[in-house]
Amino acid sequence: MALRNSGSQSARTTSLLGVTLLGATLCAACGDGEGTPIGPDGGTLQAGKLTVTIPPGALTKERAFNLSKIDKDLSADDYSATEKAYELTPDVVFRIPAEAVYEPGGSTENPALLHEVRDRITAYATVGEDGVGHFLRTGVIGMGTAGKAKGTVDMPMLSQLPSEVNASNTFVDIVQMQITPTVASTAFDIVLTAYDMDGNYNRPLNDNDENTTHCGFKIENVQGALVTGGCINGAVTASVSPTAPSVSFEVIPFLIGKTDAPVAVAVDIGVGQFATRVGYFGFQTGPCFQVSCSGYGTCTPSGDTPVCNCNEGYANNPDDPLRCNCVPQCDGLQCGSDSCGGSCGNCPDGQDCDFGSGQCQGEPDPSTTEPDPSTTEPDPSTTMPDPSTTMPDPSTTTGMDMSTSSTTDDMATTGDTDTTGP
Numbered sequence: 001m002a003l004r005n006s007g008s009q010s011a012r013t014t015s016l017l018g019v020t021l022l023g024a025t026l027c028a029a030c031g032d033g034e035g036t037p038i039g040p041d042g043g044t045l046q047a048g049k050l051t052v053t054i055p056p057g058a059l060t061k062e063r064a065f066n067l068s069k070i071d072k073d074l075s076a077d078d079y080s081a082t083e084k085a086y087e088l089t090p091d092v093v094f095r096i097p098a099e100a101v102y103e104p105g106g107s108t109e110n111p112a113l114l115h116e117v118r119d120r121i122t123a124y125a126t127v128g129e130d131g132v133g134h135f136l137r138t139g140v141i142g143m144g145t146a147g148k149a150k151g152t153v154d155m156p157m158l159s160q161l162p163s164e165v166n167a168s169n170t171f172v173d174i175v176q177m178q179i180t181p182t183v184a185s186t187a188f189d190i191v192l193t194a195y196d197m198d199g200n201y202n203r204p205l206n207d208n209d210e211n212t213t214h215c216g217f218k219i220e221n222v223q224g225a226l227v228t229g230g231c232i233n234g235a236v237t238a239s240v241s242p243t244a245p246s247v248s249f250e251v252i253p254f255l256i257g258k259t260d261a262p263v264a265v266a267v268d269i270g271v272g273q274f275a276t277r278v279g280y281f282g283f284q285t286g287p288c289f290q291v292s293c294s295g296y297g298t299c300t301p302s303g304d305t306p307v308c309n310c311n312e313g314y315a316n317n318p319d320d321p322l323r324c325n326c327v328p329q330c331d332g333l334q335c336g337s338d339s340c341g342g343s344c345g346n347c348p349d350g351q352d353c354d355f356g357s358g359q360c361q362g363e364p365d366p367s368t369t370e371p372d373p374s375t376t377e378p379d380p381s382t383t384m385p386d387p388s389t390t391m392p393d394p395s396t397t398t399g400m401d402m403s404t405s406s407t408t409d410d411m412a413t414t415g416d417t418d419t420t421g422p
Contacts, residue, residue, distance in 0.1 A: 035064030055198035060092040074114040076121045076274045078147030085142035102131035102143040112146035124277045149276040151269040154178040158279025162264035170282025175251040188238040191268035192217045198263045216256035222249040296324040333358030
């Protein structure tokens, strides 16, 4: 895991001292059943070595909170609880994450903060000499000694605290990430949680108001692993089964929506119902995120402003420059299509539109379109037979030429069969 060293540890400790003093005035109501009222201006709760700060803007209305010690051991994996846990009630989802700080005062080596929500435990890395955690939902908070993280993030560079995210590890639209699991070839979960640290967005960033799903981001182009599950499982962003020592992939926005201002994204690596918080990176979407230019252009950023370069035949909408409208093409045309689903005009009575040229033409002369009876009707003089040529001549067919008959019937030449005579 690559973590940036905090340059503001002393300032944070001073701030926590002030928070502790404020918490001392509020903790009298902790666990008394009535609770400590905390509203949109924020407030602090304290119990023993644990201080919980709810920042301004985290709540939209006043609620009564209790931080009560309970008989529960939050030991998980190789993280060992050192004392009883505290339950923070009621069940509330914060708009800006609450901060819990466990200050053991040197009595615990590698102090760790453990936070349980709905049977899933997240362990936070040690910051200086304290256990520090940030979370969006109340639950059970425990203290213990840090074990081994479930994996390390080789890239990008991560910050230890969400407040330390800056321009050097804030990304636009896409994040290249590589994780090496602590135990080789062991399947693990990736949980990415967006934190609106400045209260810029009055909407869920992780898919729903209850913060029970983590679909704000998704992973793509995975190398060295098979994806076996996604945010539909609720508690995780993705589940992967490694096929190589390290797994690389791209983190891209899914249901987080457009983020003009950066958000801090928490990175957890988990197995089963246990996860370790390994750090934070910054993320925001670019000016052209989700700008389609109506499907007829290309968006290119001009500083922080999206600009649509429309395709040929399209132009920017005067009222909405991020839309590309079809421009009618009627120059030189009298009729026919304007190429935008409309018409360039209609032809006057007595003329038809030649759609190929877009010009109106006069109707054809009926004399050229109606058939000429003289050429289409058969001429009886040429089709009816001439009786003079088809009817037999009675003088040649019904009478007998006596001159030829007398010749053929001449017994002396044709009918005399007696050749011997008496």
